[in-house]
Structure formats: C-alpha cells, structure tokens
Amino acid sequence: MKQGFAPNSGLILRTATLAILPLQLMFSVFLLLRGHNEPGGGFIGGLVAAGAFSLYLIVFGAKATRRLIRVDPQDILATGLLLGLLATLPALLPGQSFFTAQWLPLDVFGTTVKLSTVLVFDIGVYLAVIGTITTMFFVLAERLVGSQ
Amino acid sequence: MMLTSIALPFIAAAIAPVWLRRGLPGSWLALFPLAVFVLNAGLYSQAVSGMEVSAHYPWVPSIGLNFTLYVDGLRWLMLTLISGIGTAVVLYASSYLAGHKDLHRFFLWLFVFMGAMVGLVLADNLLLLFVFWELTSIASYMLIGFTHESEKSRASALQGLLVTVGGGLALLAGMIMLGQQQQTWLISEMSLITEHSSWINAAIVLILIGTFTKSAQFPFQFWLPNAMAAPTPVSAYLHSATMVKAGVFLMAQLAPVFAQQSLWLTLVTGAGAITMLLGAWLAYLAVDLKKILAYTTVTALGILTMLVGLNSDYAFFAFVTFLVAHALYKASLFMLAGIIEHQAHTRNLRHIRPLPKFTLAVTAVAAWSLAGIAPALGFIAKELLLKASATSGWLTAMVFATAALTIAVAVSLVWQPWRSRRQVKEQHAEPWQQWFGPVLFSSLALLLGLGAPLVQPLANTIAEQMGANNVIELSLWYGLSPALALSFASIVVGIGLAALWRKNRVLAAKLRLISRYTGTERLYELLLAGNLSFADWQTRVLQNGYLGRYLVLIIAITTLAVTSTLLSQYGLPSFQFDALEPYEVGMLFVMLASTLYAIASRQRFAAIIALGAVGFVVALIFIHFSAPDLGITQVLVETLTVLLLVLVLLKLPGFKNYSSRGQRLLDAVVACAFGLMMTLLVLATQENHWADSIAHYFIEHSYSLGFGRNVVNVILVDFRALDTLGEIFVLALAAMGVYSMIRLRRSRL
Numbered sequence: 097m098k099q100g101f102a103p104n105s106g107l108i109l110r111t112a113t114l115a116i117l118p119l120q121l122m123f124s125v126f127l128l129l130r131g132h133n134e135p136g137g138g139f140i141g142g143l144v145a146a147g148a149f150s151l152y153l154i155v156f157g158a159k160a161t162r163r164l165i166r167v168d169p170q171d172i173l174a175t176g177l178l179l180g181l182l183a184t185l186p187a188l189l190p191g192q193s194f195f196t197a198q199w200l201p202l203d204v205f206g207t208t209v210k211l212s213t214v215l216v217f218d219i220g221v222y223l224a225v226i227g228t229i230t231t232m233f234f235v236l237a238e239r240l241v242g243s244q
Numbered sequence: 245m246m247l248t249s250i251a252l253p254f255i256a257a258a259i260a261p262v263w264l265r266r267g268l269p270g271s272w273l274a275l276f277p278l279a280v281f282v283l284n285a286g287l288y289s290q291a292v293s294g295m296e297v298s299a300h301y302p303w304v305p306s307i308g309l310n311f312t313l314y315v316d317g318l319r320w321l322m323l324t325l326i327s328g329i330g331t332a333v334v335l336y337a338s339s340y341l342a343g344h345k346d347l348h349r350f351f352l353w354l355f356v357f358m359g360a361m362v363g364l365v366l367a368d369n370l371l372l373l374f375v376f377w378e379l380t381s382i383a384s385y386m387l388i389g390f391t392h393e394s395e396k397s398r399a400s401a402l403q404g405l406l407v408t409v410g411g412g413l414a415l416l417a418g419m420i421m422l423g424q425q426q427q428t429w430l431i432s433e434m435s436l437i438t439e440h441s442s443w444i445n446a447a448i449v450l451i452l453i454g455t456f457t458k459s460a461q462f463p464f465q466f467w468l469p470n471a472m473a474a475p476t477p478v479s480a481y482l483h484s485a486t487m488v489k490a491g492v493f494l495m496a497q498l499a500p501v502f503a504q505q506s507l508w509l510t511l512v513t514g515a516g517a518i519t520m521l522l523g524a525w526l527a528y529l530a531v532d533l534k535k536i537l538a539y540t541t542v543t544a545l546g547i548l549t550m551l552v553g554l555n556s557d558y559a560f561f562a563f564v565t566f567l568v569a570h571a572l573y574k575a576s577l578f579m580l581a582g583i584i585e586h587q588a589h590t591r592n593l594r595h596i597r598p599l600p601k602f603t604l605a606v607t608a609v610a611a612w613s614l615a616g617i618a619p620a621l622g623f624i625a626k627e628l629l630l631k632a633s634a635t636s637g638w639l640t641a642m643v644f645a646t647a648a649l650t651i652a653v654a655v656s657l658v659w660q661p662w663r664s665r666r667q668v669k670e671q672h673a674e675p676w677q678q679w680f681g682p683v684l685f686s687s688l689a690l691l692l693g694l695g696a697p698l699v700q701p702l703a704n705t706i707a708e709q710m711g712a713n714n715v716i717e718l719s720l721w722y723g724l725s726p727a728l729a730l731s732f733a734s735i736v737v738g739i740g741l742a743a744l745w746r747k748n749r750v751l752a753a754k755l756r757l758i759s760r761y762t763g764t765e766r767l768y769e770l771l772l773a774g775n776l777s778f779a780d781w782q783t784r785v786l787q788n789g790y791l792g793r794y795l796v797l798i799i800a801i802t803t804l805a806v807t808s809t810l811l812s813q814y815g816l817p818s819f820q821f822d823a824l825e826p827y828e829v830g831m832l833f834v835m836l837a838s839t840l841y842a843i844a845s846r847q848r849f850a851a852i853i854a855l856g857a858v859g860f861v862v863a864l865i866f867i868h869f870s871a872p873d874l875g876i877t878q879v880l881v882e883t884l885t886v887l888l889l890v891l892v893l894l895k896l897p898g899f900k901n902y903s904s905r906g907q908r909l910l911d912a913v914v915a916c917a918f919g920l921m922m923t924l925l926v927l928a929t930q931e932n933h934w935a936d937s938i939a940h941y942f943i944e945h946s947y948s949l950g951f952g953r954n955v956v957n958v959i960l961v962d963f964r965a966l967d968t969l970g971e972i973f974v975l976a977l978a979a980m981g982v983y984s985m986i987r988l989r990r991s992r993l
Binding site: 131132133134135136137138139140143144146147150151154170173174176177180181183184194195197199210212214217218220221224225227228229231232233235236237238239 | 872873876877880881883884887888890891892950951952953954956957958960961962965966968969972973975976978979980982983986987
C-alpha cells in the first residue's frame with residue numbers, strides 16, 4: 097500500500113485525468129484573466145487549478161504530483177502573499193493612499209493590454225489559493241494516509 | 245539639541261552590546277550620559293531665567309501625538325540628575341558587573357531605561373510622555389529581572405511591571421480626560437482648573453493611580469523594595485533619579501493645574517504622609533542593607549508627594565531641596581551598598597563585618613545627609629519640611645516620627661559595621677570607577693548645604709512654576725524656631741532608637757512578618773492568585789477543547805443576542821411568502837431533505853454526499869439570483885471539500901455517536917433557533933430599508949473607477965482589496981495550521 101495513494105484507480109480515470117489536467121489549468125488562467133469583466137477572477141481560477149492538482153494527486157499519488165508541480169506548494173503560497181503585498185506598494189510612489197490601483201495600458205500589436213496592480217494582486221490571490229489547497233492536500237495525503 | 249539628548253542613550257543602547265562583545269572597556273560608555281549632561285548644562289541659563297526652550301517634531305499629528313519637547317527649571321534639574329547620576333552608574337556598573345556573561349544585555353536595557361527617562365522629562369506632550377512612561381516600566385522590568393535564573397527576581401520584575409503598567413493604564417485614561425478638559429495635550433499650555441466636577445475628579449483619581457503606582461506611594465509601595473532584586477547599579481539609578489521619580493515629576497508638573505482641587509490636595513498629601521511614615525518604620529525594621537535603603541526611598545517619595553500636596557511656598561522650596569539632596573545621597577548609598585557587600589561578604593546589617601576605614605568614612609558622609617543634619621542639604625530640606633507641615637498637628641507629628649526613624653536608620657548604617665567585632669574576611673580594593681559616584685555625590689550632598697546659594701536660582705524658578713508666591717531664602721540658619729527644636733529633638737530620639745537597634749531585632753523580625761501578611765502586598769498576591777484561578781476556571785468552562793461545545797456556545801449566544809434585540813427593537817416581522825416561485829420552494833425542499841438525510845445517515849460517506857448536495861443547491865440559488873461568481877465559487881469549494889473528505893475518510897475512526905441523547909437534543913434546539921433567527925432577520929430586512937444599499941455605488945462606479953465590468957471581482961481586487969489581502973493571509977494561516985497539526989506532530993495517526 098506504500099507506493100501510491102490510489103494504485104488501483106482505473107484506466108479510464110487515469111487517462112481522463114491526464115487529458116483534463118492541462119485543459120483545466122489553461123481554463124484556470126483564462127478565468128483569472130477574464131475575471132475583471134466576466135465571471136471569474138483569481139479566487140475562482142485558483143480553485144479550478146487547485147482542483148486539477150487535487151484530482152491528479154488522488155489518481156497518481158503525492159510523489160508523482162510533487163514531480164509534476166516541481167515547486168513546494170508552500171512556496172506557491174508565499175509567492176502569492178508576496179505578490180499581494182507588492183501590489184499595495186506602487187500607489188505610494190505618486191503619494192496616493194495605500195493600495196490605490198495603478199493602471200498602465202500598453203499597446204501590443206494593436207491591442208490594448210491593460211496592465212495594473214489589480215492584475216498583480218489577482219495573480220497573488222490565484223497563487224495563494226492554489227498554495228493553500230495543495231498544501232493541505234499534500235499534508236493529508238503524505239502524512240495522514242501514509243503514502244509517499 | 246533636546247532631540248539629541250533623547251537620541252544619545254538609545255544610540256548607546258544600540259552600540260553597547262557590540263562594543264562589549266568585542267571586549268572593549270565598558271567605562272567608555274559613560275561618555276554618552278556625560279554628553280547628555282554637558283548638552284543639558286548649556287541650557288542652564290535659559291531654564292533658570294524662565295525662558296522657554298521648546299522643540300516640535302510631528303509624529304502622529306492625527307491623534308495629537310507629537311514630539312513636543314520643552315525645558316523648564318524642574319525638567320532641567322531632572323535631566324541633570326538623570327544624566328549626572330547616569331554617568332556615575334554606567335562607570336560603576338562597568339566595573340561592578342565586569343565579566344558578567346550578560347553584560348551586553350545589561351547595558352542595552354540600562355541605556356534604554358536612561359533614554360526613556362530623558363524622553364519622559366523632556367516631553368511636553370502628555371501622550372508622548374505616556375509613551376516614555378511605559379517604556380521606563382518595560383526597561384525596569386528587564387533590569388529588575390536581569391538575573392532571570394532566580395525565581396524571586398522574576399517574580400519581583402513581574403510585580404513591578406504589573407503594578408506600574410496597571411497604573412499606567414489608569415494614567416492614560418486620566419491624561420485623556422485632562423487633555424479633553426484642557427483642549428490641549430501640552431503640559432506647558434495647561435491652566436489652572438477652577439471648576440469642580442465629577443469629570444475632573446475622575447481625571448484626578450486616574451492620574452493619581454498612575455503616579456502613585458510609579459512612585460511607590462501607599463497602597464502601591466510594596467513593589468519598590470522588591471525591585472532591589474535588580475543588580476545594585478540599577479537600584480542606585482532606579483531609586484535616585486529614574487523611574488520612581490517619574491511619578492513625583494508628573495505630580496509636580498500638574499500641581500499648578502490642580503492647585504484648587506481639594507480632592508487632589510487631600511489625596512496627594514494623605515498618601516504622601518502615610519507612605520513617608522510607613523517607609524521610615526519599615527526601614528527601621530529591616531536588616532538587609534538594600535532593603536533598608538529601599539524603604540528610605542519609599543519615605544523620600546512619600547515626603548516629595550506630600551510636599552506637592554501641601555501646596556505652600558515652604559512646601560515647594562522644600563520639594564526642590566529635598567529632590568536634589570535625596571538623589572545625591574541615595575545614589576551614593578546604593579553604590580556603597582554594592583561595595584560593602586563585596587567587602588563585608590554580607591548585606592545583613594546584623595552580621596556585618598568591620599569595613600575598611602575609607603568605606604566607612606564615605607558611608608558616614610552619605611548617612612549624614614540621609615539623617616538630614618547640618619550642614620547637609622538634607623537639613624535645609626527638613627527644616628522647610630517641618631515649617632511646611634506646621635499647618636496640621638498630625639502632619640507635624642508624622643514628619644517628626646519619620647525624621648527620628650530615618651536618623652536611627654542612618655546612624656545604624658554606620659554604627660553597626662563600626663561596632664562589629666566579627667572576623668574580617670578578605671577585602672579587595674574596589675577600582676576608581678566604583679568610588680567615583682559615591683565619593684562625588686555624598687560630598688556634594690553634604691557641601692551643597694553650605695553652598696545653598698548655588699541652588700537658590702533653580703529653586704526659585706521651580707517653586708514659582710509649581711505655584712509659589714514668595715521667594716524663600718535657602719539657608720542653614722533660620723533662627724530659633726519650633727522647627728529647629730523639633731529637628732533637634734528628632735536627632736536625640738533617633739540616636740536613642742539607633743542604640744536599641746541591635747536589641748530589638750527579634751521583635752523587628754516578628755513585626756516584619758506581621759506587616760508582610762497584613763500589608764497591601766498580600767492584597768496584590770491574593771488578587772493575582774484570584775485572577776489566575778478565575779482564568780483557569782473560565783478556560784476550563786469556555787475553552788474545553790471540544791469543537792462541538794464551542795459551536796453550540798457561539799451559535800446559542802449569537803442567537804440569543806440577535807433575536808432579543810430584533811424582537812425588542814423591531815417586533816415580529818410579518819410572514820409573507822407571496823413572491824416565492826414554486827421551483828424556489830422545490831430547491832428549498834431538496835436542501836431540507838439533504839440536511840435531514842445527513843443528520844440521520846449511519847454512513848459517513850452518505851452524510852458527506854448529502855452535505856455536498858446542500859452546497860450545490862446553495863450554488864444554484866446564487867446563480868438563480870444572478871451571482872454567477874458566487875455560484876462558481878460555491879461549486880468549486882464544495883467539490884474540493886468532498887475531495888478532501890474522501891482523502892481523509894479512510895483514516896478516520898469509526899462513525900459513532902459520541903454525544904448523549906440530551907446533548908443531541910440541545911444541539912437540535914440551538915440549530916433550529918439559529919435557523920429561526922436567520923429567517924426572522926431576512927424577513928425583517930425584506931420589510932424595511934434601514935440603510936441605503938451600497939450595492940448601487942459599486943455597480944455605478946465599477947467601470948468608471950475600477951475599469952472592470954465584473955462588479956464582484958472589482959470589489960474583491962480593487963474596492964475592498966485590503967479585505968481580500970487579509971483573507972489570503974487567513975488562507976495561508978489555515979494552510980499552515982493544517983500543516984503543523986498533521987506534519988509536525990511526533991506520531992502518525
């Protein structure tokens with residue numbers, strides 16, 4: 097019972113997971129980016145991405161998932177928090193009050209890309225949510241269930 | 245310049261640890277307080293002539309907390325004592341504690357203590373003064389508890405901290421009330437209060453609790469003698485120039501403001517007089533050298549406080565003279581106590597060994613000032629004190645008794661080692677750093693009586709600030725008077741008591757024990773013990789560790805509070821369900837059925853699925869009322885929760901009912917009551933619009949200000965982004981909580 101969390105998971109589930117994972121991750125980024133105008137955003141996007149990793153973890157075990165993610169989930173969490181904090185700072189430069197959103201529209205090949213501290217902050221939220229949930233899943237899977 | 249004076253000790257505090265770790269001599273650190281002393285000396289002419297020296301640096305202007313500094317006569321004098329005695333104390337400590345493993349920590353806190361005290365006496369802004377006031381408490385806590393391996397030392401430090409910081413809280417409230425009344429935070433701009441009101445009385449009582457705790461006035465006097473657990477240099481500093489003088493200083497500063505308040509005058513005079521006599525009595529009973537000195541400090545603080553309360557010309561001049569005299573002889577006596585302990589190998593005056601002649605001579609000079617016999621400066625102070633207290637027979641009697649007891653103590657300090665016939669143990673010479681302070685200060689205390697004209701201009705300025713109308717010449721000879729006769733009589737009685745000192749020690753030990761168990765310190769201990777057992781009890785009842793109990797308590801109390809408020813303030817809302825669509829009722833029934841199934845189910849997996857179903861219906865409701873973001877989030881969270889539960893399902897113990905039938909019945913009642921409360925609340929809000937909804941603002945400005953059409957997201961990441969930032973940190977904390985609970989425990993489940 098040591099090799100994986102769900103060693104007997106069926107062929108269909110395993111194949112499906114492999115197919116769904118990249119789609120789900122792309123979808124999460126899509127949700128994150130469109131969130132300012134349509135339903136979505138960092139929080140929802142983060143939940144979708146975390147769901148993708150969780151599914152992978154249940155099917156292939158914690159060890160395989162660590163190999164897939166490569167970075168420690170706690171680092172993802174910390175990066176998210178740091179980005180969130182970082183987004184508060186630019187407002188101080190023009191002397192505006194704390195956390196005032198700053199916008200920087202850029203023309204890229206004819207399309208206007210609106211860069212902003214809001215986007216940075218939303219990415220921070222996105223990463224923090226992924227980090228939190230994957231941390232919990234890893235801990236539970238590795239310690240409680242005893243699979244390495 | 246004043247800012248530099250405050251900064252210098254803090255700079256020293258930063259440098260000292262590095263300096264000492266490199267093995268460089270600590271004596272050089274004395275240059276910092278010396279620099280403050282010199283800087284301050286330059287202000288003498290302005291301070292004495294009554295010219296205001298002030299400086300203003302904004303800090304937190306929105307609450308009126310600014311670095312507003314100010315020097316007047318009393319502040320100048322305090323600063324001179326703090327920096328002058330500070331210099332000697334640093335020199336003394338560098339040799340006394342040389343080689344101590346925690347020397348760097350000692351100097352760090354000593355300099356913080358010094359800086360806090362300098363800031364305190366320079367601060368014109370009451371709030372700024374309070375900041376430094378509390379800093380002295382914290383620094384003294386670290387210093388009293390310096391030898392933290394000793395339990396007694398820790399207990400004493402904690403006692404000092406609790407008493408002074410507790411008083412500090414009262415002081416803050418009193419200061420705010422005073423500031424409101426005066427419409428200013430600046431002490432220099434405050435004016436005499438002529439009105440009498442309960443507001444003023446409350447302010448007076450609160451401020452006095454603060455100053456009495458700080459200056460060890462009855463009934464808070466007990467912490468000071470215990471504070472002698474601190475290393476000797478700290479005692480010398482704490483008793484003579486810092487910390488305890490803070491309370492007296494503040495009372496003297498506020499004396500002109502409260503001069504017409506009888507409550508202020510009565511309390512200050514009364515507490516001062518009681519403290520004075522109590523201190524002298526306990527000093528006479530004590531045998532430990534440092535304890536004797538500590539009680540004489542209690543006496544001195546009582547005298548100073550009483551003089552503030554007496555509010556007459558004599559009292560104010562006596563105040564200044566005694567403040568100087570006491571600081572000088574008390575600093576030198578405490579430093580001598582350290583030297584005597586080294587040379588006699590004991591601090592117990594009953595078992596003291598003979599001392600080298602030089603030590604004895606310096607002690608005699610310092611004790612002479614303590615006794616207040618001509619030509620010491622203390623003599624003038626005592627003469628003025630007797631004149632000031634002549635208004636009341638009771639006060640005169642108390643001052644007389646205090647004087648006699650203090651003289652008895654002073655004589656015993658010299659007589660006991662002089663008479664001692666015990667075997668002399670090895671005596672090593674103490675280095676000059678240790679002699680510098682005692683020799684300088686004890687001779688100053690003695691000679692300033694002759695050089696009283698030197699003190700005169702300063703005394704005039706300070707007494708005038710405190711409210712004196714006439715100038716009183718400081719002189720050793722005021723002619724034959726009842727005061728002089730009393731002074732003389734106290735010497736005779738004092739010497740008589742000193743002769744009996746050794747004989748009555750057994751009785752004294754018994755009396756000490758009685759006062760130990762009847763005094764206010766006992767009350768403090770009972771309060772502390774009571775507080776702890778109450779905390780223990782309420783923790784056991786409210787925080788028993790059962791999640792179920794917490795939930796029931798929180799929900800039950802919320803339900804009670806909200807329902808009672810709703811019913812009493814608003815009444816029962818009308819039950820109208822006309823707008824309900826059939827499919828909405830259907831959704832509700834699905835939810836209800838799933839909930840009931842989850843409760844009744846005997847299988848854990850089924851219960852989880854049922855709970856999930858409830859969550860999905862909630863998501864459906866969100867989407868139905870056009871909140872797609874909430875709906876999506878709800879679905880995702882439900883999914884992840886089910887995944888998590890599935891993950892841990894295998895490892896959970898069997899699904900059993902641990903609670904009793906009665907407990908479950910109670911839970912059901914609480915749950916239903918909560919549901920009912922929510923229903924009533926929703927109905928009530930439907931009926932009325934108590935406040936305009938803020939939703940319109942967000943919808944209108946979402947694109948114009950936030951550049952986004954998804955209002956929910958704009959609120960999350962722009963309008964209320966600070967909340968979201970807080971939330972992701974809460975998420976992180978939750979993750980860390982799970983991690984540490986499961987990962988870091990020693991054994992696996």
